[in-house]
Amino acid sequence: MISPNLLILYVENPAASGRFYETLFGRAPVAQSPGFVAFRFDNGLGLGLWSTSATDFVSAGSGHRSEIAIVVEDDAAIDDLHEKWQAAGVTIEQPPFAAVFGRTFVALDPDGHRIRVCPPDK
DSSP: OOOOOEEEEEESOHHHHHHHHHHHHTSOOSEEETTEEEEEOTTSOEEEEEETTOTTSOOOOOOOOOEEEEEOSSHHHHHHHHHHHHHTTOEEEEEEEEETTEEEEEEEOTTOOEEEEEOOOO
16 A cells, blocks of 8 residues: 655745744754755654755646645644744734634745644544
């Protein structure tokens, strides 16, 4: 069985995006180069931030029709994270509200990638 273990986001400035995600995740990248920054998480998932202008790789297309989802334990944790990110200057695209699946909000990274914070599935 195949299990995806790495998400790649194409970014204009990997170093700036790396600093952004380091602040959000509270952890340093595991790898950095001028065109790429990588994070690894305790659950085995990795996040790569790849330069849109890398000379050895072509990135075509545009748009942000996907989300990174961060599942936290409850509504209080959602509101706490929203307040923390907002205080850190993170752009909030959609403030906390009650969706059909529970309380949620959406933030944006420097390239406009969506980051949703939500509760676990019930």
